Amino acid sequence: MTFADLGLGDAVLKALREVGYETPSAIQAATIPTLLAGRDVVGMAQTGTGKTAAFALPIIDRLDVSQKTPQALVLAPTRELALQVCEAFEKYAGHLKGVHVLPVYGGQGYGVQLSALRRGVHIVVGTPGRIIDHLEKGTLDLSELKYLVLDEADEMLKMGFAEDVETILAETPDTKQVALFSATMPATIRRISQQYLNDPEEITVKAKTQTSANISQRYLVVQWQQKMDALTRFLEVENFDGMIVFGRTKSVTEEIAEKLRARGYSSAAINGDIAQPQREKTVNQLKSGKLDILVATDVAARGLDVERISHVVNFDIPTDAESYVHRIGRTGRAGRTGDAISFVTPRERGLVRMIERATRQELTEVPLPSVDEVNVTRLARFDDRITAALAETERIESFRDIVAHYVRNHDVPEADVAAALAVVAQGDQRLLLEPDPEPARRPERRDSGDRGASRFDRDDRGERPDRPDRAARRPREGMATYRIAVGRRQRVEPRQIVGALANEGGLRRDDFGAIQIRPDFSLVELPADLSPETLERLSTTRISGQLIDLRPDAGGPSRRHDGGTDRGFRRDDRRGNDRRPDDRPRKPRHGSSDR
Template identity: 55%
Template structure:
C-alpha cells in the first residue's frame, strides 16, 4: 500500500486499543495525545500487521512500537516474545529503559538489554531466568544465538530500529542473519530515517504486505529564541539549575520535568534553596492552576516546574526562560516547550540539559528545529558569589531605607556597651543570623571536565576508568517503579528495575565500531589528517601506512603501540572503537592511527591511568589482543605475527571476517559460572 505522509487525526491514547495498565503508566508520565508516528503505527501493530515506518529520531517511534508490543505480551511465558535490534549500545539501553518505563504497571515484566562492551555473565543469567523482551545490538544477539543462550522459538515480534544506521555501520549482514533465525510467523516492524536500496530489499524480502508510514518533520522554532544546552557531567542537575537561577537574569521561568512526581520534588527542592517555585502537573486542580498562572503573570511567582501536558496553552509574556531539566521524549514536545517563551515579539531563552546518552536526541532536535544549539558554560562560582553579594548588599540597603530601625539601633548600642564588641563585628554576626544555615558563598568544587574541554584537559581527566563506568540505567523516579519492586542493587539479569552496567569485558564485540561487516573499508576512510571531520569513528579511518619512519605525536598526545596490523585485517575504525569503548574515551580525542604490517601506532591523550592501560592490554581486536605498550617498542613475550590471512571466526554459516565480536567465547566464563573455553590461536575456526 502507498505510504502515508500524514498521520491520521490524533486520537488520545485511550482510543488506540492499548492495554489498561499501559494507559495508567502513560497517564503517570503525563502523556495523553500520541505523536503522529505513534498514532499511525500503534493500531496496525496491535492488529498484527507488519509495519515499514520512515521517521527521524526524536519523533516518538520508540513508544510507537514498545506500547503495542507490551499490549500483546503473555507475561506467563518466560521465553522472549519480542526482539528489538538497535545499532548501538546507547540506543539499546534507551529502548530498554523506555520499555521498563511504559511497563511500570505490568508486574512481573522483564526486559533485558544485550550489547557488546558488557560481560556475558549477567546477560546469560538474565536470559536463563527468563525475559519477555530483548533489546540488543546485532553482533551480541548473534553471539547469543550461536551460543544457544537466546531462544527465539516463541518470538512473535521483531523490531528493527534505525535500520539505515545499522546499514551505515556495516551490520546489515548481521541483521539478515538474525531475520533468518526468527520464526516465519513473527511480526516485523522496520523503522528507518531513510530508505536506501538495501533497506528496501530487506523490507521486500522479509515483510509481509506491510503498512507503510512516512512521517515528515515540519517543526521549526522562532528565530527570536536563543537555544543552548548544558552537557550533564560532573555536577548534579539540581546544582547546575541553582547556578543558572542565581546568575542568569530572568523574569519568569518554566522548568520542564518528565513526571508529575518529579515536578513536585524539584519544586520543593528549589523552595528549600530560597526560590519562589511551584509545581504544575496533571494532578493540579484547574482553580489552583489558574491561581498559579495568575501569580506568574503578576510577578508573585517566578518559577513554574511543569510537565508537558500541564504547560500546554500557557501564554504568559513575562516568561523569559524555558529550561528543559529532563530532555523531552520527542522533538515535537521540545518545540512546544520552548514556544512558551519569546511570545509577543519578545526574545526568549531555551536551555536544555543533555545527559551523555541523550546526544542523539540533541541532534534530532537540531534537525527538527533547523537551528544549531550552542553549548553553554555554567556560571562560574565567582559569578554566582558576585550575584549573592550584590543581592545581600541590596537587602541591607533596603533595610537601611526603612523608617523603623529605632528599636534595633538601641538594641545594638546596648549590646555593644555590654559586650565591648565592635559594631562591625555585631553587624557581621547579625548578617550571619539573617543568612541562616545556607552558606553565603559557594565553595569552588573540584574541577571536572566536560567532553568539549577534554582536548585541553590535564592528564587522566580525559579518561573514564572502566571500574567506575557510568550506570547504564538511571534509577527511576518514585512513581516509575512497580509496586513492591525493590531497588536494583546487583548487576543486571532481566531488567525489572534499572540496573548498573557491567565492567566491560575483554574480547567483546564492539558493535559501534565503524566498519563493513565483511571487513571492507568505508569510502569515508580515506584521509590521514587530524582533526577528524566528525565524531563518528568510520569518518576517522585513515589509509593504512607501512613502516615509513618515525611516528611523531601531536602536542598533548603520546604514541602507543598495539599488536594488531594490516596482516590481521584491522582497520583504524576497529582500533578507535575498541579504545573508545574500553577506555571511556570519546573517539574524537583519539589521535592519529598508523596501521603497519604487524602492529599499529595510535596517539592517545597524555597521562593514561595505569588501570586503563592494564585493561587495554587484554582487549581483543580483529582476533588479536592489543597488548598495548608505550612508544614503538615490541611487546614483551614474543614477536608479533608478520603475515598470514586475517582471522576468521566461522560461526557455522561460512561467513568470514566476523571478528569484531572479538572472541566472544573467551569472555565471562569464570564470572558466569561456566567452564572457561580453551583459547584458540587467531584464525582458527571456532568449531
Template identity: 45%
Template sequence: MPHKNLEQAGFDEMNLSPDVFAALQTVGYETPTPIQTKTIPHMIACKDLLGQARTGTGKTAAFALPLLSRINLKNRHPQVLVVTPTRELAIQVAQSFSDYGVKMKGLNVLAVYGGQSYGVQLSQLKRGVHVIVGTPGRLMDHMRRKTVCLDDLTGLVLDEADEMLQMGFIDDVEWILSQIPQSTQIALFSATMPAPIQKIAGKYLKNPEKVIIRHDSDVTSTIQQKFWLVKHVKKSHALVRILEASSHDGVIVFTKTRNDTMGLTKILEEKGFKAEALNGDIAQAARERTVNRLKNGNIDILVATDVAARGLDVDRISHVINYDMPPKTEPYIHRIGRTGRAGRSGEAILFVQPKERWMLKRIENATRRKVEEIALPSNREINKKRMDDFKNKITQTIGTEDLSAFTDLVETTAKEQDVPIAQVAAALAKMLQGNTPFLLKETAEKPAAKKTAKKPEKKAKAPVAPRQKQTPDRLRPNKISPTEEGMERYRIEVGYKHGLKPGDVVGAISNESGLESSFIGNINIDYDYSLVDLPFGMPKNVFNLLKGTWIRSQKMSISKYAC
C-alpha cells in the first residue's frame, strides 16, 4: 500500500504523543493548517527547520506540538526554549504551550520578559520548568546570572526572526544561539528572509528543512481590504460612522502616536463604544489586563500603536482599522494579519490621505490584491443598523430571560394610564436611550432644480478686431501657480516646442505609475520644459520608472524642481 502524502496527513498520523493529541481534541483542532502539515513531521524527526510564513498561519502549533511530544516530564530542567521579539508574543506562545500540554501532568511553562518582577521568575525557575518562552534581553540576563541552565535543552525556536532584526535584537539572538548545546534542534520562523536572517540560519542551523507558505496560502486571502479617502470629514467622525454601521466583534484601530491612542479612545468612549488604549507608556501588568479584557469581550475596541500591539493574538478580531497610514507595506501586512486567522474571514479598513495614494498602490502590489474604495455610511444606513441592533437585543432578551415580573408591571402600568402596551414599551426604550437622539436626521437628496434663463435680446455688435488665441494659465510660460498642500513639484524636460499638451503629461504619468489623473496637480508647460505637481512622497521605484518614460518622442527625465 503506498505511503500517504505527508501534506494530506491528519494530526493522528503525525506521531504526536498521546497526551498532546488528546489536548488537540480538547481545544477543537481537527485539520492541520498548511504550515503544520509541512513542519510537524520534520520537527518530530528532530531536524532543524527554516520556516517562512506570515502571522496567523498556525505556526505556534507547528513547533509547539512536536516539541511537547518529546518532553521528559521527570526532568525539571528547561528542555525547550522559544525566543520572541516582544513580551506580548512571549505570553501568547507560553499560553499556547500550556493549552497544548494540558493533558501532560506536571508540565511547567514559564514566560520571561522585561517589566515583570525577577522574583516571580526566579521562584518558578527554582521549582523547575520544562519550557521557557522569553524576550532576548531578559533571557540573556538569566543566562548570565546562571539562573537559567540550558544544558538539557533539546529544542530552540526563533519566532518572528525578522521582527527581532527590525527591533535591533539580532546580536542578542546570536549570543543566545552561541550558548546552547551543539545537539539542540533549532527552528527559525520568519515572515520575510532578509540577508541577516539568512546569515544566522546558515551559521547555526544544521542542514535545515525549508518550509515556505506562499502568498496564495497567506492570511491576506481571507481578509477583505478596503480604504476610505480622507476628505471633508474629520477622521475621528469618520471612524465613529464606520464602526456604527458595521457588524463587528473585536476591533483593533492602529494610530501613529501614543497621544493619538488616548485621544481617540476618549472620543469612542463618549460615543458609547467599549474601547481602551494600548501604548508603550502603559505598564506591562495593565497592558496584559487590557488584552485579556479584549479576549473576554469586556471591551470591543483596542486603539493601539504598532509597538504595543506586536505579538497580539486575539481570536475574536473581526476588523483591523488603519487610522493612520503605516510607513511601509510590511507593518501594514502585520497589522491586518491580526484578523482573518485560521480560515476565518476578516476586514481591514485603511484611511488614506490624498497625498498617500502612492502608498496605497504599493500596498496593493505587496498584498497582490485590489483594495476596494468605500464611502462613509449614510445616516439612513446608520439608522437601519441601530434599529436592527435594537430589535436583536429585544429578541435575545425574550429568548433567554425570565420576564414575568416585568410583564406584569408593564401590563399594570398600561391599564392604570389607559394607554396601549406598546406606548409603555416605547417609554421604557426612551428611558434607556436618555437624551441622546436614537436616530440621525435623514436628509433626502433633492434633484437640482433646472435653471431657466431668458435669452438676451440680440443686439447689433460693433465691429471688433479678431481676438488672438489665448493660452490657458497652466500652459502660459513663466506664470507658475503655487504648489498645493500635500503636493511636490517636479520638472520634466519636455515643453510646448515638442508639441506637449496637458493630456500627454497626465496620460504618461497615470499609465506608468498607476496614479489616477484626478491626483495629478498643476501642469505648467514652458518652451522646452514643464512643471507638474504630484502627491508628496513618490516611491523611489516609481521615480526611476518615470525618469525613463517617453512623451512626444522625448524622454521625460523627471527631477525634483528647486524653485
C-alpha cells in the first residue's frame, strides 16, 4: 500500500515524497481513510508509530485556506510534543500556500501568540493550560473549529489536565470531528470518548513488542563511579551521528554535559531548569549538527523527534518499562535504525529483566570497550587526519621543503621529524590509552616474633585495619599523601580509588603508593608534583556517587597528638575505656552472628 492509495491529494503526496515517506505505517493506513471519510477516531498506538502523520495529513488535505479563524486544534501534553507536531504540519503543508500553524504553550510570551491569532491561523497546536488561558481571555476563537485532536491523551491525564481537556471540549462546536490517540485506555479516557466523540471507530495497532525492531538494545554492567569512563569509551568506539544521554536528575545531566565538554565533545544539557528559549536553541543546534550530544531528563526529552539521533544512552537506567520505551523511542524512528545502550549497576540487574519481560525483547549484555579497542579507533582517526592532510597537495609541497631544510641542517631522520610533528599536533593530550591499572596491593606485614600479629589480619568487618604506627609513615621519595572525602562508610575499596583517579587524572599504576581507608575519608599516596589542572580534575571526581574533594593531607583533627590515628584507639562503650585493637577479644572467624 502507498499513500496514494489512501485518498490523499496531490499537494500532500508531493510533500510526502520530498520528506522520503514511501509506505504508510499500520496506524496511518487504518486512520487516514477513516478521518478523510469524516468519522471520529479513537486510536490506540504506542509512541513512535507514526500517529502524528495519521491525523495531520487528513487535516491538511481538507484545509480551507480562505478561513482565517482556527479550523484545527491539537492538544498535546508537553510543549516539546506541541513543537514537534507543529513542525510536522508545516512539513506536510509545504506545497500548500498560505497555511499558518501556531504553537501555543506556557513559557512563551503572549505577545507572539496574540499577534499570530490576530493575523489569522489555520491550525493551533498547544498544551491544555495555555489554551485555557486564551479561552478565558477571549483571544482564541474556536467557534468555527472543524477538527480536534487529543494527542497522547493518557499522558495529559497523568499530568493533571483532565479537567482542562473537558473544558476545552465543551467550548468547541458539536459538529467538529475528533481524533483521540492514546497508548492506553484508562476509564477516564473511555468516558471522554463516549461523551464527546460521535460513534468513533476504534483503531488498535498491536505490535509484537513495544520497542522498535530497528533498535539494537544493549546494556553494560558497571559500577556507578565508572559510568563516566564507560560513556567516554563508548563514544570513542561507536560510530554515532547524534546522541541523547538520559540522566535521572537535573544535576546529573548538567554534570555529564560538563564532563563531556571537558573531554572535547559537543554536548549540552536540557532539564526542567532550562528556560524555554534556551531549550529551543539547544534542540535546533542538535538538529543542525552544531551539537552532537544532548543530555536530558525524561520530561525534557519527551516529544523530541530529531532525525540525527542514532544512539540513545541510558546513563541511569529507568525504573519502569514505559520510561525505557519512551527514551529509546527517540532513535530508530520512521524506519531508520538506532542503538540503545544502558548502563546498569550490579544491583540494577533486576530492572533489565523487568524491561525484557515488559517489552518482550531481549537486551544484549556487552563488555566495556577495552583499551585496545579504544586505541585502534584513535589510531584509525589519526590515520584519517594524515590522509586528509596529504590530499592538500599545495600545502604538502611547501612543508616538504621546510622538513627537508630541517633534515639537512640538523642531521635528523625524516621519520623522527614526522614523529616530532605528530607530537606537536597532538599537544598534551595522549593519543593512546594506557593499560587499565591493576588495584594497588599492600604487602602483608607479618613478624614471626609478634604473637599478636594475626590480630591485624582482618578486623570484624573483614578488612585489614591500619597499624597504629602506619599513619605516621612517610611517603616514599617524590610522593605526597592526599586526602579524599570517601571512606569505609561509602564502602569504597582500593581498586575503586585507583580506577577513578587513574581515569580522571591520567595516572599510571606506578603513580600510586599506599592507600589507607578510614571511616569517613581515605589517604592516598600520589606524585607530589601533580599539576594544578590534574588536581582540579581529581578534586571533582566522584567515587560511590560522592565528590572526593582531593587535597594534600595536612593531618587534621583525625590524627592524635602522639602520631597515631583515630583507628589506633577504639572506645569500649560498656566500660568507657580507651583501648587498642589488640586488647579486644578476638571474634570467631566463622559463624559469627554479626557477619
